[in-house]
Amino acid sequence: MYEVKYDEKKCLSCRTQDCLIKCQYIDIDKESAKKEILKIGHGEDSFVLHECVTCYACEEYCPMNNHPFYLIVEKQEELDIPPLPRPLIQRGINLGVPFRGEPVIEKVNGRSLLMGVFSDLMFLIQGKLFEGVPVISSDPRKMFHYFCQLMYLHYARTSVINDRLPKIIETIAKHEVDEVICFHDECYGTYTSYCSAVGIEVPFKPVHFFEFLYDRLKELKDEIEPVNLKVAYQRPCSSRLSSDKHHFVQDIFELIGAEAVEREYVDENALCCGGTIVGQRQEGSRKRAAEIEKKNIEDMKSAGAEVCVFNCPACYNTMAQIVTRNGIAPIYMSDLCRLAIGENPAGWR
Amino acid sequence: MNSVYEALVEIVGKDHSSVQPEELFIYSWDLGTTEPHRPDYAVSPRTPEQIQKIVQLANKEKIPVVPLGGGLSLAGLAVPFKGGILLDLKRMDSIIEVNEKARYTVVECGVSQGQLTSYLERHCPHLTHSEPGAPPTATIAGNMAIHGQGDLAQPYGFNSDMINGLEVVLPTGEICQFGSCSIGSGWFTLHPLPDVGLFLGWTGTTGIITKVSLRLFPCKKIRGAALFAVDNEELIPEIIYKLTHTQMVEDIVAFSQAIPPFSSGLQHITINLSADSEKELEFKQEIIFDDTLGEYIRKGDGGYLGFNRGLQRPQISKTSDWRKGGGFEYVGSIMPIDTYPECYRRGRQISEKHDIPYTVLGRCIGAAHAMMFSWTYAFNRADPETIKHAKAALHETDDLVLKLGGTIWKPGLYGQKLVMERLNSSTFDLMRKVKQLLDPNGIMNPGNWEPAL
Ligand SMILES: Cc1cc2nc3c(=O)[nH]c(=O)nc-3n(C[C@H](O)[C@H](O)[C@H](O)COP(=O)(O)OP(=O)(O)OC[C@H]3O[C@@H](n4cnc5c(N)ncnc54)[C@H](O)[C@@H]3O)c2cc1C
Ligand code: SF4
Ligand code: SF4
Numbered sequence: 001m002y003e004v005k006y007d008e009k010k011c012l013s014c015r016t017q018d019c020l021i022k023c024q025y026i027d028i029d030k031e032s033a034k035k036e037i038l039k040i041g042h043g044e045d046s047f048v049l050h051e052c053v054t055c056y057a058c059e060e061y062c063p064m065n066n067h068p069f070y071l072i073v074e075k076q077e078e079l080d081i082p083p084l085p086r087p088l089i090q091r092g093i094n095l096g097v098p099f100r101g102e103p104v105i106e107k108v109n110g111r112s113l114l115m116g117v118f119s120d121l122m123f124l125i126q127g128k129l130f131e132g133v134p135v136i137s138s139d140p141r142k143m144f145h146y147f148c149q150l151m152y153l154h155y156a157r158t159s160v161i162n163d164r165l166p167k168i169i170e171t172i173a174k175h176e177v178d179e180v181i182c183f184h185d186e187c188y189g190t191y192t193s194y195c196s197a198v199g200i201e202v203p204f205k206p207v208h209f210f211e212f213l214y215d216r217l218k219e220l221k222d223e224i225e226p227v228n229l230k231v232a233y234q235r236p237c238s239s240r241l242s243s244d245k246h247h248f249v250q251d252i253f254e255l256i257g258a259e260a261v262e263r264e265y266v267d268e269n270a271l272c273c274g275g276t277i278v279g280q281r282q283e284g285s286r287k288r289a290a291e292i293e294k295k296n297i298e299d300m301k302s303a304g305a306e307v308c309v310f311n312c313p314a315c316y317n318t319m320a321q322i323v324t325r326n327g328i329a330p331i332y333m334s335d336l337c338r339l340a341i342g343e344n345p346a347g348w349r
Numbered sequence: 350m351n352s353v354y355e356a357l358v359e360i361v362g363k364d365h366s367s368v369q370p371e372e373l374f375i376y377s378w379d380l381g382t383t384e385p386h387r388p389d390y391a392v393s394p395r396t397p398e399q400i401q402k403i404v405q406l407a408n409k410e411k412i413p414v415v416p417l418g419g420g421l422s423l424a425g426l427a428v429p430f431k432g433g434i435l436l437d438l439k440r441m442d443s444i445i446e447v448n449e450k451a452r453y454t455v456v457e458c459g460v461s462q463g464q465l466t467s468y469l470e471r472h473c474p475h476l477t478h479s480e481p482g483a484p485p486t487a488t489i490a491g492n493m494a495i496h497g498q499g500d501l502a503q504p505y506g507f508n509s510d511m512i513n514g515l516e517v518v519l520p521t522g523e524i525c526q527f528g529s530c531s532i533g534s535g536w537f538t539l540h541p542l543p544d545v546g547l548f549l550g551w552t553g554t555t556g557i558i559t560k561v562s563l564r565l566f567p568c569k570k571i572r573g574a575a576l577f578a579v580d581n582e583e584l585i586p587e588i589i590y591k592l593t594h595t596q597m598v599e600d601i602v603a604f605s606q607a608i609p610p611f612s613s614g615l616q617h618i619t620i621n622l623s624a625d626s627e628k629e630l631e632f633k634q635e636i637i638f639d640d641t642l643g644e645y646i647r648k649g650d651g652g653y654l655g656f657n658r659g660l661q662r663p664q665i666s667k668t669s670d671w672r673k674g675g676g677f678e679y680v681g682s683i684m685p686i687d688t689y690p691e692c693y694r695r696g697r698q699i700s701e702k703h704d705i706p707y708t709v710l711g712r713c714i715g716a717a718h719a720m721m722f723s724w725t726y727a728f729n730r731a732d733p734e735t736i737k738h739a740k741a742a743l744h745e746t747d748d749l750v751l752k753l754g755g756t757i758w759k760p761g762l763y764g765q766k767l768v769m770e771r772l773n774s775s776t777f778d779l780m781r782k783v784k785q786l787l788d789p790n791g792i793m794n795p796g797n798w799e800p801a802l
Binding site: 023082084085086087088090091092094095096097156277278279282283284285286287290321 | 487507577611613614615631635645646648649652653655658705786
């Protein structure tokens with residue numbers, strides 16, 4: 001059975017308690033933070049387990065790589081403290097069930113781009129940036145065979161992840177891939193962070209999508225015309241699991257002549273899109289999500305953003321409409337990069 | 350040359366009448382499981398006077414006349430069981446009047462739901478009508494003829510409750526008007542004149558509706574749907590009761606379906622909301638989701654899945670083709686709201702028995718006065734075995750509706766028989782007399798409601 005590798009000693013010797021102190025959704029002092037995280041480690045109930053909005057951020061805040069978030073979620077399940085109502089959990093778990101036959105396995109023998117559960121966004125990976133890159137999980141009817149499952153962290157169901165993930169990895173591996181560029185950084189986080197935290201073996205090298213885009217843009221450097229746009233970046237929860245790759249956001253912006261506006265909710269301090277919070281059981285979740293949405297938008301507006309750049313399709317779905325209503329154009333990072341090399345962004349709204 | 354055909358050509362012109370087998374074939378079936386029956390003639394009139402002449406001809410020759418709107422009833426209601434003249438009404442497609450201040454429109458019988466929706470969106474964006482979930486080519490009049498219901502059902506009831514006036518060509522050819530229009534006033538009300546409810550729900554067996562005056566309603570700037578999910582079907586009636594108590598919801602539809610798997614075993618409720626401002630929207634959301642449904646959320650029994658702006662119309666059609674490219678037919682029923690859990694469970698059983706992924710749906714009508722509950726059975730048109738199963742399931746469901754104390758909505762022939770067997774004998778008698786009076790030669794859409802003759 002897979003279980004998160006949590007080391008109590010690290011918390012005992014931790015001087016920051018950053019995991020909870022920096023949490024934007026729980027108000028806690030240092031002393032209580034230490035007490036509560038240790039309680040959680042021991043499998044005891046803690047108010048943190050009830051108030052956590054599953055934003056993933058503590059996984060990034062912990063300087064000791066002690067997986068506080070994975071721990072919280074594991075204990076929420078063990079102690080039956082689900083963040084979401086039962087029907088939403090059941091719905092979410094059923095969502096990932098493949099139901100239209102087995103996928104067609106084409107051997108790649110090398111590097112490939114994995115769409116994961118976003119096969120219906122194939123239109124985003126057109127043009128020169130993606131020339132010659134084989135794609136796996138390109139068929140929306142079969143995409144759940146490639147669904148990394150990490151979404152179930154929001155549902156406090158690590159048991160589902162642990163149960164299904166090895167089979168998903170096996171399916172990807174059948175394509176005989178050595179490097180897998182993950183379209184969604186949740187997949188990247190799964191194969192680099194989660195798998196190692198619970199001891200699931202990954203037989204290929206995951207590549208972050210932004211790293212891939214950056215490298216491709218460098219190859220196409222001569223074709224780049226500065227986009228000259230003021231951009232705000234909406235950082236998704238799963239990027240907390242790959243904070244070492246976060247610098248590529250800025251690197252890409254610099255390369256393509258995009259100006260990142262000065263936001264308050266940026267980098268470590270980024271706010272959730274609200275999509276995972278809206279349906280949670282806690283009193284006032286719907287309003288809280290709306291407030292977060294408003295804060296994000298006001299922040300982008302007052303910073304003078306013309307464009308809001310997304311990485312995660314779920315954030316895009318949650319925020320694209322409101323961003324547009326506020327006069328800011330929503331765009332995926334890949335489309336912004338395509339714009340820089342003179343191509344028409346496919347998903348530009 | 351066939352003299353009836355020649356007479357029809359004389360009435361509507363050569364381009365709008367046909368005895369070509371390939372054209373008659375198109376008119377011989379609908380999208381459901383009903384066996385095809387070929388008409389002898391197909392005509393497409395442009396005016397009530399042309400219809401009048403066609404009906405007079407049919408009376409003289411004693412041949413059936415079958416009116417057809419969009420042909421989307423699925424229950425075979427416009428399949429010409431006894432041949433005759435198929436009257437395709439789609440050419441009568443003028444929107445005659447929109448009275449903005451009195452909030453009504455007068456349309457010809459061939460005006461489709463989609464046509465009216467887009468007309469209003471373009472020309473009167475602050476007005477809307479109750480569009481049914483049927484594909485947009487469904488006609489306003491065809492929907493009246495079967496007592497349809499649309500996306501304003503919760504506050505305003507059946508679409509046929511939203512009529513201000515009718516013009517009808519009787520089976521003997523007279524052109525009649527009903528409502529204030531019949532005394533030369535505008536088409537603004539059906540009341541308080543003596544009521545002659547002879548044409549609604551009779552599936553074209555008592556006359557041909559040529560004009561309808563339809564009530565229009567405020568169309569707010571923001572319209573959209575929120576989704577709420579529960580895993581216990583027993584909660585649905587009380588949730589609908591509570592939602593309707595707020596008097597803030599335009600449409601409430603609860604559904605459950607085996608495919609896609611995420612919905613299986615769960616009940617989803619779409620809750621249509623509209624507002625003229627963010628403030629109004631937030632106020633309504635607060636009352637509905639935080640105050641009214643908040644207790645279910647906090648207990649973990651019900652989940653709010655967010656509000657999506659921009660109402661996609663028609664809504665129900667969007668969920669009817671999960672199987673892609675196959676066939677489907679449903680039994681619709683009008684049931685008391687409290688039977689939802691039983692309807693869901695029994696529907697699942699029937700589907701599973703026939704190896705069909707279950708799809709059930711209940712639309713709230715009025716302030717929970719009733720619901721239209723439907724059991725959908727998918728089949729593969731190319732596979733007779735699946736059609737056989739679907740038919741058997743449809744008949745079992747017709748039986749079930751009556752067993753559960755409901756009435757069958759837009760019944761096909763089997764359902765009509767069940768209803769007539771149970772009708773109060775005096776009512777049945779009256780129906781027969783009315784029918785004999787209006788249609789002495791029994792030419793109107795024969796086969797349907799026929800034992801009433
Ligand atoms: C996917 C799908 C979803 C649906 N959802 C809904 C829904 O949400 N609500 C709803 O109400 N219905 C629904 N329906 C059922 C049906 O399609 C509609 O009620 C539709 O409005 C019927 O109109 P029509 O023009 O297609 O009628 P038709 O099928 O052409 O005719 C229906 C009956 O009325 C008669 N008739 C037609 N026009 C006239 C006329 N002018 N005068 C006299 N008799 C006439 C016909 O002979 C026939 O008996 C749905 C159907 C489908 C396929
Ligand atoms: S989880 Fe990390 S940050 Fe939190 S107390 Fe332990 S070591 Fe410190
Ligand atoms: S996941 Fe987010 S909300 Fe939960 S404890 Fe960590 S930082 Fe706080």
